Amino acid sequence: MAETAKASCMDARAQNWDDLRYFLAVAKTGSLSGAARRLGVNHSTVFRRIGAFEEGLGVRLFERLPNGYLLTQAGEAMQEGALRVEDEIASLSRKVTGQDLRLSGTIRVTTLDMLAFGLLPRHLAKFRTDYPGIEVELIVGNAALNLNRREADIALRVGNAPPETLVGRRVGRLVFAIYASKTYLAGKSAVELAAHDWVGFDTEHAALTRRFGAFLPSAEPLFRTNSIAAAIAATKAGIGLAPLPCGLADLEADLVRVAALPGDFTLDLWLLTHEDLRQTARIRAFLDFLAGELAREAPLLKGNGRDGPASSMQNDPMNAEARASATRR
Structure with missing residues (x-):
């Protein structure tokens, strides 16, 4: 028995x-x-x-x-x-x-390289000070990891339509403008924007490529990349002009804002997680912290930082023609 x-x-x-x-x-x-x-x-x-x-x-x-x-x-x-x-x-x-x-444990955060290099580090440093018991594991890549499969806990993504299976909030908007390096601009005369060398993007940034093609159809990039971070580096090196997010490019002392772009040159910034994780203390702490930090960065992200509003331009020899060209289009 x-x-x-x-x-x-x-x-x-x-x-x-x-x-x-x-x-x-x-x-x-x-x-x-x-x-x-x-x-x-x-x-x-x-x-x-x-x-x-x-x-x-x-x-x-x-x-x-x-x-x-x-x-x-x-x-x-x-x-x-x-x-x-x-x-x-x-x-x-x-x-x-x-x-x-407990406010402890590990958080896996995924984001694009441009945000990982140009935006997140200073905020992650402050988060580490405020929450020493929480370890952040940052996964960098343009490919979106699957939060439903727990490939990451939190995603900081750009785009205007986040997946319906995720929850979160829009925490900012990246406004773009045209930038060039001081080295590239040195000695350049005021010529049409299309006549300049350009840094562009490949199919991974199809939305930006389409918008830029409509804005300046005769411009043909001589350098393309799938990475906005790489585009910033190429622009700093003097390869040519590039449409770049103001919130990142304005932090680069070597870059000058050359011309404005139409109002549709924007990307929404989303902070997302899975429904099952949103009430986990360490996840909630990170979401609330980063949302607050990015809210304070809104003027910079919208192009109202170092160079003023995104519609304004620096006083360099190209600006008069650049403004005229942008207005005509």
Whole structure:
């Protein structure tokens, strides 16, 4: 009988945990009514669940007596094993809940290279100071990692239509303008924008490429890249002019804002996570922190930083013609 009970208990581990919950409630209270109060259900539900549990196991776990339910020998063996399972589940629940409630642990954050290099570092440094118990693991790449599969916990992405499976908020807007390096501009006369050398983007930035093609169709980039961070570096090196986000380019002392771009040269900035993770303490702390930091950066991201509004331009020899060209188009 004991061996049968042990086997039954092993089988029970594979059953729905609710079966063991109902069994233990009856075992501890000695009655259906007591178990029902303990579980917050009605008497008939307990009666039905215990009967189905015994039938499924092929073992009688309780003797039905006038004054209550009494464990059989098999029931006692089952109780011993079920209590161990209950302890294991309770322990796991405490650990998981504790991690969720503590401001500690690891957060995996994914974002584009341009944001990882030009925007995030100073904020991550401050976050580390404010939350020393939380470790941030930054995954950099233009390919969007799948948050549903837990390839990352949080994504800082650009675009105007975030996936419906994720939750989050728009935390900023990147406004673009045309930039060039001081080295490139040295000695250049005021000529049409299209006559200059250009740094452009490949199909990974199709939206920007389409907009730029409509804005300046005769311009043909002689250097293309899938990385805005690389485009900033190429522009700094003097390869040519480039449409760049003001919030990053304005931080580069070597770059000069040459001309404005139409109002549709913008990208929304989204801070996203999975619905199941949004209430985890360390995730929530990071989301709230970064949203607040980026809100304070709004003037810079919109192009109102070092060079003033994105519609304005520096006083260099190209500006008069650049302004005229931009206005005509």
